Amino acid sequence: MISVFGSANMDLVAYVPEAPKRGETVTGHRFRTVPGGKGANQAIAAARAGAGVAFLGAVGDDGFGAEMRATMSEAGIDVRGLRQVPGPSGIAHIVVDDDGGNSIIVVPGANGTITGPSGEDLAAIAASRALLLQLELPMVAVVAAAQAAMVSGVPVFLTPAPVQPLPQELLDAVTTIVPNEHEAAAITGVTGPDAALEALLELVEEAVITLGSEGALYGSRSGERLRVPAVQVKAVDTTAAGDTFVGALAVARSEGMDMERALGFASTAAALSVQREGASTSMPSRRQIEDNLTT
Template sequence: MISVFGSANMDLVAYVAKAPRLGETVTGHAFRTVPGGKGANQAVAAARAGARTVFLGAVGDDGFGAEIRATLAGAGVDVAGLRTVPGPSGIAHIVVDDDGGNSIVVVPGANGAMTGPSGADLAAIARSRALLLQLELPMPAVVAAAQAARVSRVPVILTPAPARPLPDELLEAVTLLVPNEHEAAGITGESDPEAALAALLERVPEAVITLGGEGALYGARTGERLHVPAEPVQAVDTTAAGDTFAGALAVARIEGLAPERALRFASVAAALSVRRPGASSSMPTRDEIDAALG
């Protein structure tokens, strides 16, 4: 079982030929509302990739909250740990251009109520084979969840996004850190991915730096280094790529796949996701991943 302690948002997605500059107004050609949030997205990705997945988070008592809950449940995610709190659900305003690039503004809403794991959350984490974390919840809550997993000897996989300073007490509990190249540079001060990887491994046992079209770079303190090329793909919407990669990678890890095979599994899942619009709605099933792997 994989537990995901994280955010749940409604994504408000506007599609444009070119993203507006500061002060500029542009006309879009489509608009969609899609349940998302980095935590919920990773939960859907893990569930669709074949793992029993429990989501621990919060939504508001509004229509968005009900839709987010239904979407998670429909994807096979256990939502018994999804709280409903008074007030609005979190939202993310996303602009996607015709090249598949995106910019995002997140308003946390109900996610701000996640000030720490509940007793039920702690019990779920202790039963898990991996805990997925991101940084869209209050930092004290993320640290508390990571520390609880460490006490229970549950591996912690952290996506350090949105980028912010990472306290030592969090990194001490992390098993595998999964930043993109920009986040890795921000954490380490190293713009070269190889140098950034070496610096990350001074703080965590394992790290994967995702490099977009250049694939992914893996390293472990044991000395192992791997570079897995990206799958060739014509991107429609890259919004879900990172979360799909993280969720699928967690599944590969608990299934005991060797690092190179696990990275390829996650890379294929991410490549499949960018071929379709939206976040949670774009994530591939296990059958789709296995067929693409061949």
């Protein structure tokens, strides 16, 4: 079982030829709502990649909350740890341009009410093979969950997004940090992925920097270094690429795959996701990932 302690948002997605600049109004092609949030996305990605998944988080008592609970349940995720709180659920306003790029505004809603893992959450984390964390919940809650996993010997995968200062007590509990190139630079103050990787390894045991169409870069304090090329595809919507990558990576590692094969597995999953629109709706199944692996 993999546990995900994180956010659940309803994605409000507008598709446009080009994202508007400040003060500009543009006409979009269309609009859709898609259950998302980095936590829920990673949970769905991991479930579709073949893992049993428990989701730990919160939604509001609105229609969005009910829809997100149903979506995760239909994906086979254990949602007993998805609490309902009064008020609105979290939302993410996403603009997707014709090149597949995106910009996102997140309004936390119910996610912001979580101050730490409950007793039931702690039991789920302790029984897990991995814990996935992101930064769309209050930092105090993320730190508490990471420390609980560390005490239980559970590997912690951290997606440091949205990027913000990382407390030492969180870094001490993280097994693998998985930023994109921009997040890695913001965290370390170092430009260039190779240099940023070395800086990250001064903070955590191992790091994976995702580089979009350039693949992924991995390093560990043991001295191992890997660069895995991306699967070259035509991107339609990159919204879920990072979350799909992390979910699939955690599944692969929890199954005992070596890091090189795990990175290939995760990169293939991410490449499949960007060829479809939406976040949770774009994530591939285990069979689809395995059918498209190149090695």
